[in-house]
Amino acid sequence: xxxxxxxxxxxxxxxxxxxxxxxxxxxxxxxxxxxxxxxxxxxxxxxxxxxxxxxxxxxxxxxxxxxxxxxxxxxxxxxxxxxxxxxxxxxxxxxxxxxxxxxxxxxxxxxxxxxxxxxxxxxxxxxxxxxxxx
Numbered sequence: 118x119x120x121x122x123x124x125x126x127x128x129x130x131x132x133x134x135x136x137x138x139x140x141x142x143x144x145x146x147x148x149x150x151x152x153x154x155x156x157x158x159x160x161x162x163x164x165x166x167x168x169x170x171x172x173x174x175x176x177x178x179x180x181x182x183x184x185x186x187x188x189x190x191x192x193x194x195x196x197x198x199x200x201x202x203x204x205x206x207x208x209x210x211x212x213x214x215x216x217x218x219x220x221x222x223x224x225x226x227x228x229x230x231x232x233x234x235x236x237x238x239x240x241x242x243x244x245x246x247x248x249x250x251x
Contacts, residue, residue: 144232144233144236145231145232150240150243150244151244153231153240153244154240154244154245157224157245158172160220160224161175161176161220164216164220165212165216170209171209171212172250173247173250173251174207174208174209175207175217175220175221176245176246176247176249176250177207177247178203178204178205178206178207178208178217178221179204179221179224179225179241179245180241180242180245180246180247181203181204181206181207182201182202182203182204182221183225183237183238183241184203185202185203187238201218201221204217204218204221205217205218225237228240228241
């Protein structure tokens with residue numbers, strides 16, 4: 118995170134990635150991993166129609182739930198709550214639980230297909246860190 122009052126600089130390199138997106142090499146290289154993270158942000162924002170306000174909460178819950186699963190805490194048994202308790206705890210008021218869980222399950226399923234199980238956790242740690250939004 119950038120400290121309050123600090124100057125942040127963003128540098129963008131524009132190039133056509135259409136060929137890489139349509140025919141990616143596996144495993145995904147760094148540019149496509151960054152693009153995948155950006156597309157996840159868009160997906161979350163669009164899914165809840167809120168122009169990005171749910172994105173930090175979604176990534177916070179996604180990361181917490183995946184970390185809990187990696188630590189061996191079974192879904193549904195942790196703290197005696199919902200099927201995905203860490204994810205559910207981050208759900209903003211006004212977002213239907215079934216929509217929140219549905220998007221979580223879809224994102225995890227697609228990430229596992231795209232990145233393989235061993236790489237999905239690293240992807241979430243590197244590019245979906247909720248501290249980016251603090």
